[in-house]
Structure formats: structure tokens, C-alpha cells
Amino acid sequence: MVCAPSWVCVLAMFPRVSVILPLHPLCHFPLCSGGSEAAIVLLSAPHGTVRTKNNVQRNFGTISVNYSKKDEQSAPTHGISKEAESQESVKENTKKDLLDIIKGMKIELSTVNVQTTKPSSRRQGKSVEATIGSLQKTLEDAPKKRTKSVSPELEAAASAVADFLHFDKQTSKSELLRQLQQHEEVSKAQKDGERTKISVSNIISDMKVAKSATGRVSTRPVHQIQFDKGTDSFMGQKTDDLKKSLRKNMLKGKRLNIFDLKTVTEEAPETETAPSLWEVEFAKQLAMVNEQPLQNGFAEMIQWTKEGKLWEFPVNNEAGFDDDGSEFHEHVFLDKHLKDFPKQGPIRHFMELVTCGLSKNPYLSVKQKIEHIEWFRNYFNEKQDILKESGIRLN
């Protein structure tokens, strides 16, 4: 099963929206019935609203923080949910994090070696072979056939751009096409290699966190410690007095007077070193301290989720899709990256087609998409003199 992220579906929803939305003034293209042309219109259409939305989004961002705090308080079962508790203090938070990681590590730690060594290399090798194979095939084929894998619309657009560059028409067309093709191959390879990438990177990122969190000594100023002034309401009145008179407060009295509060609490520069075996094993031991048999079926599902055996809630088609937390609009609305390109003309047309294609691609990360656009920017900049000759203005 291919899990295309949900923003691809959002894209599919657009044709209906387009009826309502006013056409963007910059869109000169007539509405075609099919494919990318329509999509381009739709993509470029909400230009005007995007900016206002950005403002709102910023507010949203700040609010969401408040939300999470509110939710914690209003959650009827505070304390049972681990999350709520862990957010209460940073100290606890890091500790929990560490524990979670270590719980995870118990299973995954040994997988690291495995994944990084044999199977991954094999698998990557396979995918590399596949790419090489396809590359060789395309190289062997006639140059006409080479463009086969690129969609005909894009090909047409590429040749349109190339047409404007009178000089060396064929090479520029093929250059553009090769880039497109390469892009496609990368996405294909990533589609294949996705699994390995995910598992390895997950584990590695987990381990990084564990490193920074170990060995931090919690510090709290003395004056925050509150003494209970012995209100023993639970004891009978007589025994209460008796016990009080007998009792020495365990908090009051001589101390060793060896350590100084100042030296202990002062922040030492934390040196980033890999956790040694001692620390890892100690953390494992700690994780085992409050290991208890599961209390109910949901707890079991939580455990399975943490082990990666269960689809994560909420169940959607983005499972296992991790793109540094970027959201669907960053994948779909790529027009904002076209600011430096001319507002109209064949290059604009070409780039809009490129962004359209990119916005539909579920296998590239946002970063790769931007890099791809960047490549075109550089390309056109390099060819500036040719463009000038043919009367096309860049910038």
C-alpha cells in the first residue's frame, strides 16, 4: 500500500473550491479541463489570501501553546496521563523523555547495529542498483525515449522554455528534462528506500536525545523546601502530644557541612559526551523500576504504539511519514518560493508547472522540493545571458 500524505488529497479537493475562489489576476491561462493546467490555476489562485492567513497563523501558533496548558488542567484525570505530568516541570520532562527513549532503546538499540550494517546496505544497494539500472536503460535508449518517464505536459513546457532560448535549443531542453527525470528518480528511490530511512533515522534521533539528558543533576534552592510543622491530626490527642514530645524533627539539626549550596547548584558547562555503558545500563535499570504489568487494553495499545507495532493515533494515511514536522500546506503551496522568478512569461509558466508537479509528489520532503526549485533558479541565472539575448527578462 502506498501511503500518500493527506495533503495530496487536499489537492484533489481543490477543483471544487476553484469555482468559488476568484481567479488570480496573474493567471492568464485558460482553464483546461484536465491535469496540471487546472491545478496550476488553483494553486496560484489563493495568492491573495495567503498573506492574510500568515498573520492569523502566527496567532494560532501562540495560542496552541496556551491550549496545551489549558488542556492539562482541564483534563479530568490529571496525573494518570503521563504527558500532563511530564510537562509540569522541565526536569521531569527530560527524565521522562529519557525513560521513554530508553524503553524504546531496549528494543531498538540492537536494531541500530543491524539496520546500519547489513540489511540497510543491502537494501540501499538494491535501490541504488535499481536507479543505476534505470539510468543505464535510459542512457542506452534513444534520447527521445529518455523523456518517457517525464509527463508529456512537463516535457511540452520544457521545450517551450527551450524554444525561447534560440541558442542551443536542444541542449537546454535536454538539460531541463534531465533534471526533471532525475527528480523523478530520486522520488522513486526514496519511495523504495523510505523504510530504511525512517527506522534508522528514528533510532538515531532518539539516541541523540538520550545523550543530552543523562547525568543532569536536579537542583533546587533550599528555601523552597517546605517543612511540615507536624500537624498530626491522624493521631489520637494523647499519643499525639506524647509522640510530639518524643520526636526530633528529622529535618532540623546538624548536617555534615561538607558541601556548599553555591558550588553544588552552580551550573557546570555540560560537556556533550556519548553516554557510556554505565550510564546506559543505569538508565535501563531505572526504567525497570516502575515497570508494572499492564492495567488495561488501552495501556497495552499504548505500549504497542511505542514499540511501533500499532498505527499511531489519529489513524490517517500519514503513518510513518515524517518530514521534520512540516505540514501539508508547505508541501502543497510552493508558489511562495517563486517570488524571485519573473511574474509572467514562459519561465514563470514553466516554474508553475514545476511547483504543481512538486506539490503532488508525496515522496520528496519539503526541503528537497525547495532545493529543486532552487536548482532551477540557479540554472536560469546561469543562462542569463542567453535569456537576455532572446529577450526574456529575469528578475
Added chain:
Amino acid sequence: MAAVAARRWLRFRCKVCLTLTGQRAGPCGQVPNCRFYSGSATVPKVEGPNVTGIEEVVIPKKKTWDKVAVLQALASTVNRDTTAAPYAFQDDPYLIPTSSLESRSFLLAKKSGENAAKYIINSHPKYFQKDIAEPHIPCLMPEYFEPQIEDVSEAALRERIKLKKVKASVDMFDQLLQAGTTVSLETSNSLLDLLCYYGDKEPSTDYHFQQSEKSEELEEAAEENNEKSKKANHQFGNLWRPKNNAERIFALMPEKNSHSYCTMIRGMVKHRALVQALNLYTELLNNRLHADVYTFNALIEATALSAREKPEDKWNNILELLKQMAAQKVKPNLQTFNTILKCLRRFHAFGKMPALQTFREMKAIGIEPSLATYHYLIQLFYYHENHSKGSSLIIYDIMNELTGRKFSPRDPDDDMFFQSAMRVCSFLRDLELAYQVHGLLNTGDNWKFIGPDHRRNFYYSKFFSLLCLMEQIDVTLKWYKDLIPSVFFPRSQTLIDLLQALDVANRLEVIPQIWKDSKEYGHTFHNDLKEEILMLMARDQHPPELQVAFADCAADIKSTYESQDGRQAAPEWPANSLNSIAVLFLRAGRTQEAWKMLGLFKKHNKIPGNKLLNEFMDSAKASSSPAQAIEIVKLAGAFSLPICEDLARRVMANFAISQEQKEALGNLTSLTSDSDSDSDTSEDK
């Protein structure tokens, strides 16, 4: 549930709103779900035309939930089912454990099944390559434990260290040395880590189950018996052998940093080479290096464990180490103080004052004590349970300090606290304190610190026994219903405590139910319990309905004795039980069976009690059957009981008996009074 649904709805709504313009956010805001964002000044308002008195709600761009947030919310709605076994035991009804022994073997069986599967997968990875899951599930795939790098290189060494192959790493190190390659300091250090942690032995397979069960108990026993060396060997698996690979490699290392020394010291202490550890520390100081806090912790342990010194000297040595720490500007951590307190337990009475000072020091420099800290204090102050006079009251201070707090694990011994606190409650006989401890256990996620199975059983047994002793019977029975069997399976002693509580409160009618439960929890063959039940039931006269119920119960218990006959070669029928069962049958009017019981007395060579014979006589009188009465007298005669004459007199007085019978009776009494024995009586028969 509703809240979760609302949140999900909200989230969906937000996505929709995003595709609309900012203007449309207004109507969305007037949703009744205001409690998620009630009016706080920090919420920035969105300027818009439709701000109408009602607080504007700003829909977040996207609300991201933790992947388990939904499940956690759901899990928090599920309470413990007091009528069922814990969730972990729910399985095929036939397999659900009903006693602590069974529950343990259930868990062990489950775990060992998992381990066996894992073992097979890991030892034959090539058969388990098919990855059917999408998205990929790494934890279901075989793990590779074999090193992949074949050649002799530092990378290969690092790989072997990472895979915790002790011997292979050492071999690789030697090969590298022979080839003349120098191994980097970092790699040598991690090799030392490996060797020191595992004491130059291959680590045991990581398939642990709940920790090594009796390590702590063993340790305590060792402390008591002063047979440290023997038991320590047991506990720590392997001791530090002089001239082992760690020492050899340490000596071979061209340059050593403090890490190399520290890990060596820690390894030596861990594997009980205490003198070497202390010597190495001097060497470290001579090389003008500094030890880290973990090493100091180990050294403190070494100082405290070292033999043939007086507690005072040891304590002074520990103080000396702490002063060195302060001088070297090494910050102590929780483990430092916990180690000190743990070691002070060994000093018994001497340790009390230093322990308090240590505790205050720790508080004073702002290190929050963990549950383990309090556990050590409790252990130190309540070492001798029988010292009821003048026992310490520190537990009240501790509980005052802890009540309402929530804990996260910070020390491996954190899970010992509740057990030892409850032990003290039970020994102080302070029910209120026990409730306080139990309340703390049920604060937040603290219940997770109750520890493995045996500790949980200990805790609840103590708690419940205390309840039986101190609490009103109705409340006790409520606790009984609540805790058993969903939290723990009672031991027979626990049930006997409950029976005694029932006796005190005069609620004996519950006994048949208790017997049913104890059968359920695997105490069918527990003689103490059965005798206690029978004794309580037979002691007094009760209303007829109750007597019927008791007789049923007695018949049931009788059947367990009989089925036991089949199981064991030497059946043991205690005389008391026989007496009680017979009495119960008699009182319930099951005369036939009662007479059969009398037969059993003979069979098992037990002597019926006077009370029982009198009751038989009463029943014979009630049914006005002189034959039975004479039979009783005969029986008493057969056992040559002194009561025989009394019985005969009663028969004479109360029954209309024939001349023959009278003669027989006269014979019996005279014979018994002559204390002439069985042969004649048997002739009579």
C-alpha cells in the same frame, strides 16, 4: 470520552477553517467548547468586525497530539475491575491464575514464550526476512548480534564493543596490538567500560524478567549472617579476578585519562575488588587526575563494604571522601547520598545519627531525596522489629513530607519504599499511617513504584492484615472485596487473619464464603487454614440455617481431606478437624454422616473429644435411640476414655434400655474402670 471526541472534532474543524478566510473564524469561535480556552489575558484576540462581547476564540492552525494521547485519555477512563483477575492475566479462562504461585508461573510462561520466539528469530534471521508490515515495524524483525566487519581494524573493535561481545572485543584488541596498530583512547576506554561493567565475562542474555528476584533479600540475609563473601558471590554473579583482561588492557594502554581510571574503579567496586579499587584511586590521585561523581559513589560503597573496620572508622573514611569531593569541586548527586545511606544501614545503631546528618546535608544543598532515600532511612531506623519500646517515629516525619507527592524513578531502589513503609505501619500497628501510605501509593502514578510481584504481595498482605487487626469488620470486608483477587492473591496467613477478625466481630456467617474463596486461591490443602475455619464454625451453637451452611462447608472441607488421600501417601487427619466436622454434622442434623465420622476416628487412630461424645449422646437422646447411645459408650470404652462412665450413667438415666443392654453397659464401664483394654471390648462386640 466526550472530551476526546470534542477535541478531535475541534481539530477537524481547524483544518476546515484553515481553508477558509480569516473572517470565517468568527462563527467557529462561538462554539460552546469554551472550556478549552477560557478567558486568560495571555490569549491574543483577533481583531475582527464580529467581536461581540463574547470572547473571541482563535482556532489554532493545527493541534498536534502526542501519538498516544488518545489512548492515554481512553486508558484513564478504565478502572480496575474488582471482580476479575488483573488485566495482565486475562487469557483463556482455563489459564487465568488463581493463586500467587500460578500467577507467577503464568507470567513466566508468557515471558519465556516471547523469549523463545525472539531467540529463534534472532538465531535464524535469514528465515525471517519477509517484511509484511507497512509501515515497517522494526521490533518484529530479527536483530543481528553477529559482528559484520571481518577485518582487523579499530572499527571492527568498536562494533564488537557495541554488540557487547566481551571475548571477541578482547581478541580484536590483542590482534590490533600485535599488528602494531594503536587503538585510540576513546575506543580503549569503551572497551574498558565493557570489561569493567560485566567483570570480564560475557553478559548474560538480556532476557530479564522483572529483575533478579531475590537479590535484595539475599543481600539483607547476607548482612545479617555476615557471610558476605559467600552470598555476594551469589548475588553479583562474578567477582573481579586479579590479572583479568580489564587489568591487562588497562596496563597496556599507553595513555590513560581519568575516564580509564574511573571505569576501572567502578568495575572493581561492582565486582567487589574493594581494596584494589581504593588503591587505584590513590594511583589516580598520584597521576593528578580527577575522579567523577560516579567513581566517588563507588568509592564510598567500597569504603563501607570493606571488612575489618569499625563503623566509626568507616564513617570517617566516607567523610574523608566527601571532603575530597568538595575539594575537587565534584558535585554530589542523588546516588552519592543514597549510597551513603544504603551503606549506613550496615552500621545499625551507629548509623542513625550520620544518616540524619547526611539526609539534612542532601536537603540543604538542594538534592531532592528519592523514594529509595526514605527507604534506606526507614530500614535503618526500624531495623529491629521487636524493639517496640522506644521505636523511632521518623516514619511520621517521612510521611508528612511525602504525602501528596508524585514520583518519577530516580534510583534503582525506588520501588522498595512502599514495602518497607507498610512493614513499619504493620509493626507500629498504626492503621492511620497505613492509610496514609496507601494514599501516597495511589497518588498519581505512584502505584508503579510498588515493585515486582513479591513486593506487591508483601505490601498488600501487611496492609490487609493490619486492616483485619484494627479496622471495623465491615470496612475490612469492603477492602477484602476490593483488593482480592484483582490486586493480589491472599496467602493463607492473610485469610487466617481475616477469620480471626470475623471471630472478633462475631460475623462467623461469612466463613463459608471465605472457605470458597480460599479454595479458589489455592489454599485447598492448607491445614492451618482449614483447622481454623472448622474450629471457628464448631466452637459455638448457631441458628439452624447457619448450621446447615456450616455443615455444607464442613462436608466440603472433609472432601478435600479425602481427595488428599488419593494425592498423598500419608493422609493426615488432625483430630481437631475430625471433631469439628462431626460436631457440625450433628448440629445440622446430618446424623448419618456424623456417625461415619466416628468411624474415621477409629480408622485414623484418633481420639474423639469429650464434647463431641456428649453431643452425640444429645443427638441420640433427641432421636431417642438407645442403641446409638450404647454405641457411643462402647466407642468411648474402646478408646478407654475417662468420660465413658459418665456417658454410661447418662444412658442409664435418660434412655429406656433393655436388661441386656444394661448388662453390656455395666460390662463396659467396669472393664474400662479396670482399664482393661481392647480385647475384651472387642469380644463384647
